[in-house]
Amino acid sequence: MKISHIEHLGIAVESIEAALPYFTEVLGLEHYATEEVADQKVKTAFLRCGEVKLELLEGTSPESSITKWLEKGNKGVHHVAFCVEDGVKEALVEVEGKGVRLIDAAPRLGAEQLNIAFLHPKSTCGVLTELCEH
Ligand code: CMX
Secondary structure (H helix, E strand, O other): OEEEEEEEEEEEEEOOOHHHHHHHHHHEEEEEEEEHHHHHOOOEEEEOOOOEEEEEEOOOOOOOHHHHHOOOOOEEEEEEEEHHHOOHHHHHHHHHHOOOOEOOOOOOOOOHEEEEEEEOOOHOOOOEEEEEOO
């Protein structure tokens, strides 16, 4: 597997509307897209920060993993997404072969129509890890 760069950092917020002014007006980042990922029960807002994006994540249901994570008292950086050059499907086979526990056994469509898959934080030094490909 070859990782080319960090594609985005996922940041969990209770309200995208309430969080955006910090990122746009204080940090001066460009908010260029908002999208709901229905099967993940999240709303996302994307900001550009040079080559890397920030993805603000707001749960849209009590069952959303974002809502549950915030309710446990967590906040802030929720996951790191790495861009893999040779395909998420191939990367999953490789990392599973190295003993990493997968959340997604196969790639699925995430925000911005990217092929994505999550690795379980228990296998990734506590950093919820997303692999994605363009
Ligand atoms: N970072 C680190 N650890 C995390 C975590 C996170 N973001 N989220 C959960 N965990 C840990 C929990 O603390 C828990 O540990 P313990 O067993 O020690 O308590 C363990 O992982 C399991 O967590 P859980 O709350 O019991 O399980 P959930 O049902 O909430 O699922 C998870 C959490 C990580 C397994 C997974 O379902 C998840 O969050 N997936 C990512 C979903 C997501 O971010 N979707 C956005 C997609 C947007 C897009 O398309 O880009």
